[in-house]
Amino acid sequence: MRIVFSKHAETRLRERGIKKEQVIEIIEFPEYTIKRSNNEIEAYKKISGRMLKVVYIQKEKYIKVITLYHL
Numbered sequence: 001m002r003i004v005f006s007k008h009a010e011t012r013l014r015e016r017g018i019k020k021e022q023v024i025e026i027i028e029f030p031e032y033t034i035k036r037s038n039n040e041i042e043a044y045k046k047i048s049g050r051m052l053k054v055v056y057i058q059k060e061k062y063i064k065v066i067t068l069y070h071l
Contacts, residue, residue: 002062003027009065016069022047023068026054040066 003024005013013020030043043054051071057064 001058003056003065004062005065006067009067012068018052018068022052023054023065026052027056027063027065044071 005020005023009023012018013023026043026045026047029045031045033044034042036042040055040057043056045052052068053071054068055066057066
């Protein structure tokens with residue numbers, strides 16, 4: 001499935017030095033996920049010793065990353 005990034009997520013990638021490949025890995029192979037009531041999904045995975053949280057929405061034909069940050 002195609003993964004797209006919101007402008008906000010693109011900005012956070014640059015600001016936080018996170019690579020798109022890391023975000024894709026978290027979406028595809030999370031340690032765990034939490035479904036929010038507003039159809040958003042939170043995916044969590046530890047990368048390079050830090051827990052990273054990715055928030056996204058899964059549509060019929062693509063996944064849209066909303067935001068991401070280290071916990």
